[in-house]
Amino acid sequence: MSFLSGDQARAIRAEFGTPVYVYDQRTLEASAREVLAFPSAFGLTARYAMKALPTAAIIRVLYETGLHIDASSGFEAERALRAGVAPDRIQITAQELPKDLKDLVERGVLFNACSLRQLEAYGQLFPGREVSVRINPGLGAGHNNRTNTSGPSSSFGIWHEKLDQVLALQREFDLRLTRMHAHIGSGGDPEVWKKCARLTLEAAARLPDVTRLNLGGGFKVARLPGEASANLREIGEALLPDFEAFAAQHGRELHLEIEPGTYLVANAGVVLADVIDVVDSGAEGYAFIKTDTGMTEILRPTLYGAQHPIEVVPADGDERHGEGDYLVVGHCCESGDSLTPQPGDPEGLRPRRLCQPEPGDIVVIGGAGAYCSALAGKNYNSFPEAPEVLVRRDGTAVLIRQRQSLDQMLINERTS
Numbered sequence: 001m002s003f004l005s006g007d008q009a010r011a012i013r014a015e016f017g018t019p020v021y022v023y024d025q026r027t028l029e030a031s032a033r034e035v036l037a038f039p040s041a042f043g044l045t046a047r048y049a050m051k052a053l054p055t056a057a058i059i060r061v062l063y064e065t066g067l068h069i070d071a072s073s074g075f076e077a078e079r080a081l082r083a084g085v086a087p088d089r090i091q092i093t094a095q096e097l098p099k100d101l102k103d104l105v106e107r108g109v110l111f112n113a114c115s116l117r118q119l120e121a122y123g124q125l126f127p128g129r130e131v132s133v134r135i136n137p138g139l140g141a142g143h144n145n146r147t148n149t150s151g152p153s154s155s156f157g158i159w160h161e162k163l164d165q166v167l168a169l170q171r172e173f174d175l176r177l178t179r180m181h182a183h184i185g186s187g188g189d190p191e192v193w194k195k196c197a198r199l200t201l202e203a204a205a206r207l208p209d210v211t212r213l214n215l216g217g218g219f220k221v222a223r224l225p226g227e228a229s230a231n232l233r234e235i236g237e238a239l240l241p242d243f244e245a246f247a248a249q250h251g252r253e254l255h256l257e258i259e260p261g262t263y264l265v266a267n268a269g270v271v272l273a274d275v276i277d278v279v280d281s282g283a284e285g286y287a288f289i290k291t292d293t294g295m296t297e298i299l300r301p302t303l304y305g306a307q308h309p310i311e312v313v314p315a316d317g318d319e320r321h322g323e324g325d326y327l328v329v330g331h332c333c334e335s336g337d338s339l340t341p342q343p344g345d346p347e348g349l350r351p352r353r354l355c356q357p358e359p360g361d362i363v364v365i366g367g368a369g370a371y372c373s374a375l376a377g378k379n380y381n382s383f384p385e386a387p388e389v390l391v392r393r394d395g396t397a398v399l400i401r402q403r404q405s406l407d408q409m410l411i412n413e414r415t416s
């Protein structure tokens with residue numbers, strides 16, 4: 001299930017303590033190679049949607065494979081710059097217009113306008129310049145409503161029926177709309193993804209200067225056995241005829257961009273935690289494994305009913321026999337702090353068959369690279385932010401983010 005052996009998990013715990021995020025450079029690089037091999041008719045640029053896991057060392061590993069960056073805020077763009085990414089390899093696609101947009105664009109960062117108001121603001125700052133627009137093609141795909149970022153229920157992007165207003169702003173500010181973008185949601189059905197891609201092409205036909213089409217991310221990743229990951233090769237190949245037909249009809253050979261987050265990092269990360277207690281609620285109830293992690297490191301189960309693989313690694317390294325059905329919970333005083341919800345239903349409980357644990361054993365929670373460290377219930381119950389460790393290509397584990405101290409947690413507080 002995970003890239004770590006039991007011995008490696010025990011060694012990393014001994015060196016860095018728990019809870020700790022552990023990432024694997026080989027897995028990161030292997031998924032980057034797959035993304036960079038996405039089939040395209042007229043060339044490909046692939047971006048890493050860094051909001052999935054924005055730690056500098058991870059950005060660097062992926063940047064060095066040849067990926068560019070998708071930043072979801074001005075702060076994120078700045079963070080990528082500080083990690084050493086060249087400005088022209090960063091594009092901002094944000095719900096909130098960065099307050100320092102002028103400065104970022106002057107330094108060379110690219111901008112993707114996500115609403116008519118954003119396009120107008122950009123036009124006022126940079127008349128006559130090139131820009132990208134994000135559209136909402138009218139249909140979305142996500143593993144649930146909270147991860148769907150297109151269609152009528154989503155506020156992301158310019159609604160596809162408003163392209164006339166886009167063209168009006170283009171004329172008003174003499175903008176060159178050379179790039180168009182659509183990101184339809186995370187982890188949904190590949191068939192819907194392709195359908196949305198085709199709708200996006202239809203919209204691109206109406207913006208005559210567009211020569212670069214960004215179809216976003218959202219490729220599904222299998223975290224649990226029995227789930228299927230999106231097949232990038234199959235999806236890319238299915239779209240080749242559409243790009244060729246577009247070129248024949250409109251005389252434009254569209255350069256393709258994609259920008260996955262999840263697909264690049266989800267299975268390249270785990271959380272190691274301690275079993276801190278084992279309790280039960282009687283014959284009619286449940287058995288619970290309490291861990292020193294939970295929503296402070298992995299909020300996705302609480303937020304979406306997301307499913308992560310969980311494994312108990314005995315502390316002593318011996319094979320332990322005997323299994324049981326357990327609910328795995330976090331360390332917060334919050335009944336929603338559960339790592340074993342029903343799939344897609346954070347309210348529900350779904351016990352897992354696990355090796356019988358004892359306090360002091362290790363729990364390995366897999367599929368924890370994307371939207372875990374990045375999207376945590378940070379400092380709730382005053383637990384410090386967990387450290388992050390990267391297992392390098394040669395197998396050595398290096399610290400890439402230290403554990404937060406109590407002083408760091410309190411540094412901005414004032415009492416007088």
Ligand SMILES: *Cc1c(COP(=O)(O)O)cnc(C)c1O
Pocket residue numbers: 049051052070072093183185186187216217218219259260261262263370
């Ligand atoms: C979040 C996001 C992505 C990445 O989505 P994944 O589901 O993690 O692949 C790509 N593009 C934009 C604009 C996003 O907001």
